[in-house]
Amino acid sequence: MSPRAQAPGGGAETGGGTGAKPGTKPGAKAPGRRAYHHGDLRNALVDAALEMVRTGGPEAIVLREAARATGVSSTAAYRHFESHRDLVEAVKERAGARMDAEVAARLTDEPARADRGEEAVRRMRAVGRGYVRFALEEPGLFRLIFRQYADAPMPEGDPVSEAPPLTERNSSYMSMSEALDELVEAGELAAGRRAFTDVAMWAAVHGISTLLLETDLSRLDKRAREAxxxxxxxxxxxxxxxxxxTSAA
Amino acid sequence: MSPRAQAPGGGAETGGGTGAKPGTKPGAKAPGRRAYHHGDLRNALVDAALEMVRTGGPEAIVLREAARATGVSSTAAYRHFESHRDLVEAVKERAGARMDAEVAARLTDEPARADRGEEAVRRMRAVGRGYVRFALEEPGLFRLIFRQYADAPMPEGDPVSEAPPLTERNSSYMSMSEALDELVEAGELAAGRRAFTDVAMWAAVHGISTLLLETDLSRLDKRAREAxxxxxxxxxxxxxxxxxxTSAA
DNA sequence: CATTCAATGTTGGCGCTGTCAACATGGGTG
DNA sequence: CACCCATGTTGACAGCGCCAACATTGAATG
Structure with missing residues (x-):
């Protein structure tokens, strides 16, 4: 009953729309020829929606328009997504992957340090800078990534699932957390103070990103922002x- | 041409709808009797919309429904708000005031300290706790307060308005900023390190609030959350x- | 006190949206 | 070769933000 076709992984980048499903015979889908069956509609729709988010923020995702932009009828999307919300969730996932990649790509902007502790700090700073940078360069995507629907249940006496998985999916957080582990091993951070230090670090980085985007702090000029x-x-x-x-580089 | 009537200040709380405009003769608007002219429609609409935000988040603000809940026709709102967005902005303002009040109300939950520096730290911690608490208790309002429309201009070479006003409107930030000033006066914080320390403080507090609301960290139980x-x-x-x-109280 | 008028509220309608039901198409499998 | 199910299309419905035209007031003015 539930839609959601095979969906080949998620490797499709924002490229064009030339992605024919691997495994089908080649030549069956020449570029420009729009057959009755699109071939990779799900990804195409997500691509279109993602572009809308980039320029208009999360609320700019409109299903019919995505279909239109993809050259397909308004309701075709329902063969791949249960609802508008389901589309949004898919775009959110893709946006998250993009952020992870972009932050990671800048991780080596500065030379590594010989000292292990210094190297760990350098990496955390690099991740943090990349995080803030992404938020400022792609505010639409950033806003979508950190947007939860209001009806998500809040745990109050929930006995289940207090366990580990938690935030495994945010690679920026994971990077910083690993760096903190190294700091402990290097003897720069007392093991007794390790708990939730990753969360605190993440909170600071995420907080400044959000404030620069959503409050009057957005009016700071570049110099002040960086300071x-x-x-x-x-x-x-x-x-x-x-x-x-801990001085800056 | 532009609507927006006199709007008596903004003192009206979520009360009922019994607020007749001060200055009009009393008795003209008995409770229950809905005359052709409502008397305080603008505030009533904001009240209704604010209640929607509380339960459904910012996107739950629907103008027609607010009108319906107020017992007025769908388009009556346009005599008081230019657009849906204008309504949202008004609700946002009210929500911000509510947050300020609620955070301030808990400022004295703990006894003051004799030492000036300690007292300043205590107050910052209290503001921070109140901030996080509000975010968790009123996620809808919190989300609305810190939501910017995507088309708000980002300054890149803007020569104007880099000046002071900036974040004067967030009383939580102001409280923490003032406390930091006292820390400088008390000699606990070097004046040379004062710059942007308030922003950093705000970022940390705002960041942890947001993360607990919008990420997997919401699955932490109460103990872990507080830790x-x-x-x-x-x-x-x-x-x-x-x-x-700096140990906790 | 009667008039008048601008503020406030109403009706009807437009184009847009998300979503559903019913129907059309065609590629891969028996 | 025939079939069939995944995929895409058409048509329709209710609800939304918003506009234009009309209705009803309370309050100021002569």
Whole structure:
């Protein structure tokens, strides 16, 4: 009963729309020839919707328009998504992957450090900068990624699922968390203070990103913005570390 | 041409709908009797919309429904708001005031400290706790307050308005900023490190609030949640202060 | 006190949206 | 070769934001 076709992984980038399903005989779908069956409609729709989010934010996702942009009838999307919301969720996933990739891509902008602790700090700072940068460059995507529907259940006495998985899907958080582990191993962070330090770090980075986007702080010019971001890092690292130089690069 | 009537200040609370405009003769508007002219429609609409936001989040604001709930025709709202967006903005303002009030109300939950620095830290912690608490108790309002429309202009070479006003309207931020000033005066924070420390503090508090609402961290149980929040405070205060005991109350 | 008028509220309608039911198409499988 | 199910299409419905034209007031004005 539930739709959602095979959906080949999620590797399709924003490219064009030339992605014919692997495994089908070639030549069956020459570019420009629109057959009755599209071939990769699901991905095409997500692509179209993602582009809308980039320019208009999450509320700019309109199913009919995505269909129109893909050259398909208004209701065709319902063969691949249960509802508008389901489409949004798919776009959100894709946007998250994009953010992960873009943040990771800038991880090596600065040279590595010999000292293990310093290297871990450098990496956290790099992830943080990439995080903020993505938020400012792709506000639409960023907003979508961190948007929860209001009817998501809040746990109050939920006995189940307090366990590990939690935030495994956010690679920025994971990177910072791993770096903190290294800090512990390197003796720069007391093991007794390790708990929730990753969350605190993430909160600071995410917080400054959000504030720069959603509050009057967006009116700061570039210089002030960067100064604010660096001050966030300095405070956090100074708060975390015991005896390491945390000055910026 | 532009609507928006006199709008008596904004003091009307969520009460009922018994607020007759001050200045009109009393008795003209007995409760239950709905005259052709409502008397305080603007506030009534905002009240209705605010209630929708509380249960359904920002996207639950639907103008026609607010009118219906107020017992007025669908288009009556257009005498008080230019557009749906204008209504949303009004609700946002009211929600912000509510948050300010609720955070301030809990500012004195703990006894003041004699030492000036300690008192400042206590107050920041109290504001922070109230901030997070509000976010978790009123996720709909919180989300609305910190939601910007996608078409808000981003400054890149804007020569104007880099000046002060900025975030004057967020009383939580202002409270923390003032406390930091006291920390400087008390010699607990070097004046040279004062710049943007308020922003960093705000970022941490806002960040943990958002993460607990919009990410998998919402699945943390109450104990873990509070531990995470406290860890945020510890890291930040340790990062800010030089020689003060920052342990929780 | 009667008039008048601008503020406020109503009706009807437009184009858009998400979604459903019924129907059309065609590629892969028996 | 015939079939069939995944995929796409058409037509329709209710609800939304918004506009134009009309109705009803309370309050200021002569």
């Amino acid at each position: 604010a971001v660096e001050r966030v890092f300095d405070v956090v690292f100074h708060g975390i570390l015991t005896n390491l130089d | 995470a929040v406290e860890r945020v405070f510890d890291v930040v205060f340790h990062g800010i202060l030089t020689n003060l005991d």
